[in-house]
Ligand SMILES: Cc1ncc(COP(=O)(O)O)c(C=O)c1O
């Protein structure tokens with residue numbers, strides 16, 4: 332896709348349809364069905380022409396190489412460089428999990444803001460453009476704030492960003508640096524989200540995870556598309572992913588299914604495994620109970636990026652996971668810190684708390700017998716470790732301070748078992 336062929340007027344958003352009652356709605360910055368209040372999602376033309384593997388392979392290495400499965404007609408105009416992060420094989424982690432092979436889908440290096448939220452914002456910002464909205468906004472646990480601020484500023488859009496008061500300083504800083512309107516709200520994410528639902532209508536903003544949510548969510552499918560292509564057009568047998576609002580796991584299931592239905596890949600859909608912190612695990616608890624709805628929780632965990640007590644897509648996430656034959660696991664804050672260290676020490680990838688949750692949950696699932704020796708497992712590692720340095724600061728060994736003398740280094744080498 333050549334950038335030079337794009338024109339500002341060329342992107343049009345698709346109409347939407349209610350996921351509950353099927354009512355159709357014309358393309359608009361609206362995310363809720365007017366008949367039943369169910370969530371809307373894009374409605375793709377049934378007879379659209381789909382590309383084959385070779386056509387996809389020849390395209391730019393971004394998430395737009397899968398544009399036929401993204402909710403637009405015409406060419407996108409913003410954030411053309413997001414997506415296609417590395418899939419990294421992790422043999423030492425595979426060994427610890429007792430599986431045949433394991434990979435990290437490494438969205439710690441997502442462009443431009445170092446988390447998978449770049450994917451959903453890349454879609455939402457083009458929806459905002461299609462609707463002629465000049466202001467982008469979000470309710471965020473941190474990563475979405477970073478992604479909206481970075482992508483809005485370079486598109487020349489205003490940004491209004493609302494976060495819980497107690498976010499990690501790195502998440503605040505990596506938002507504030509782009510000079511958006513950043514507002515800290517006294518309360519938890521669920522309070523912030525409720526506020527933003529009222530703001531979207533009142534100010535006519537494109538709030539990416541509120542009134543643009545139907546479009547936004549489709550960006551998460553690209554993680555499934557990339558995993559499939561990067562494995563050489565094969566499906567893994569299992570995928571482990573962190574859950575906050577529950578959108579990512581829901582859309583992973585949809586993405587794998589869409590590629591199978593398009594004939595791009597064969598085989599069984601992967602079993603999906605969801606990971607949450609024990610201090611905020613409403614989706615895990617729903618899966619464990621096996622019935623009823625989400626019971627909202629008040630978050631109490633250092634994994635703030637995934638601390639959503641009343642997840643909007645919780646019931647869909649639980650269904651996606653159980654339909655796939657997978658399961659979900661909650662881990663303590665101590666376990667998630669250990670998960671960050673294990674990932675770093677076995678793969679050279681430094682993840683934020685949500686990544687630690689994912690690794691720790693995968694290890695717990697392995698211990699409980701959810702994986703077998705023939706499994707090929709992908710762990711979705713969704714945000715960079717420099718965003719949550721406090722999580723590991725106190726558990727890492729302090730570096731010694733010595734004089735600039737060979738003798739002192741020799742003493743150190745000797746004390747660590749090397750030849751002095
Ligand atoms: C790093 C990270 N991973 C995973 C998630 C979970 O995403 P979802 O809300 O789609 O479940 C989030 C959400 O904020 C996140 O910040």
Ligand SMILES: [Zn+2]
Pocket residue numbers: 349350351352353354364365366367368369
């Ligand atoms: Zn409906």
